[in-house]
Amino acid sequence: AQSVTQLGSHVSVSEGALVLLRCNYSSSVPPYLFWYVQYPNQGLQLLLKYTSAATLVKGINGFEAEFKKSETSFHLTKPSAHMSDAAEYFCAVSPLGFGNEKLTFGTGTRLTIIP
Amino acid sequence: NAGVTQTPKFRILKIGQSMTLQCAQDMNHNYMYWYRQDPGMGLKLIYYSVGAGITDKGEVPNGYNVSRSTTEDFPLRLELAAPSQTSVYFCASSYPGQGEAEAFFGQGTRLTVV
Numbered sequence: 001a002q003s004v005t006q007l008g009s010h011v012s013v014s015e016g017a018l019v020l021l022r023c024n025y026s027s028s029v030p031p032y033l034f035w036y037v038q039y040p041n042q043g044l045q046l047l048l049k050y051t052s053a054a055t056l057v058k059g060i061n062g063f064e065a066e067f068k069k070s071e072t073s074f075h076l077t078k079p080s081a082h083m084s085d086a087a088e089y090f091c092a093v094s095p096l097g098f099g100n101e102k103l104t105f106g107t108g109t110r111l112t113i114i115p
Numbered sequence: 116n117a118g119v120t121q122t123p124k125f126r127i128l129k130i131g132q133s134m135t136l137q138c139a140q141d142m143n144h145n146y147m148y149w150y151r152q153d154p155g156m157g158l159k160l161i162y163y164s165v166g167a168g169i170t171d172k173g174e175v176p177n178g179y180n181v182s183r184s185t186t187e188d189f190p191l192r193l194e195l196a197a198p199s200q201t202s203v204y205f206c207a208s209s210y211p212g213q214g215e216a217e218a219f220f221g222q223g224t225r226l227t228v229v
Contacts, residue, residue, distance in 0.1 A: 032215045043220030051215040094214035105157040
C-alpha cells in the first residue's frame with residue numbers, strides 16, 4: 001500500500017525565512033504526488049502536483065517541490081515566508097494506474113509564521 | 116461558480132441519533148468522495164462514487180451509508196451516531212478521476228456526537 005510520511009507535525013519559521021516542509025513516500029514505482037493546503041476553517045486546495053512531467057514542480061503562492069526518486073522525497077519549499085502562508089499542509093500520494101479513490105494523505109504539517 | 120457545497124457547517128448530535136450530511140457539486144465531476152479528518156490523522160476515505168448509481172467503500176466505511184442518485188449530489192448518512200464519529204467531514208470531487216486529477220474540496224462539516 002502507498003503511504004506518505006510528513007516529518008514534523010508543527011513547523012515555525014520567521015516571516016521572510018525559508019519554508020521547508022518534508023514529505024517522503026513509500027513506493028517501488030514513482031507515484032503521483034500532491035501538496036494540498038488547508039487554511040483555518042476551510043477545505044483543502046491543491047498547491048501543486050507531480051505527474052512525472054518534470055521533477056521540479058511550481059505551484060501557487062510561490063511554493064515549489066522537487067521530486068527525488070533516489071530519496072523517495074517530495075519536499076515543499078518557499079524561499080520567503082509570508083504571514084498568509086500560515087496553514088496546514090498535507091502531502092498526498094496516488095499510485096499509477098488507479099483512480100483518485102487510492103489517494104492517501106499524510107498526517108499534515110501545521111506551519112506557523114513568526115512576525 | 117460554487118464548486119463543492121456542504122451543509123450543514125456545524126452540527127451537534129446525541130448518541131443514537133441519525134443525520135444526513137449534504138454535498139453538492141456544480142462542476143459535472145463524475146468522481147465524488149467523503150473523507151473524515153481527525154486531529155493528527157490526516158484524511159481518511161469513507162466512501163466514494165465513480166458516477167450516478169455507483170458507490171464503493173473506502174478505508175473507514177463502518178457506521179456510514181451513501182447514495183448517488185444524480186451526478187451533482189452525494190449525501191452521507193449516519194444512522195446511529197456514536198462519539199467515535201465526532202470529526203470534520205469533507206466532501207470532494209474530481210474529473211475524470213484518474214490518479215493525477217486534482218480533487219476539489221468543500222469547506223467541511225464539523226460534527227460533534229455527545
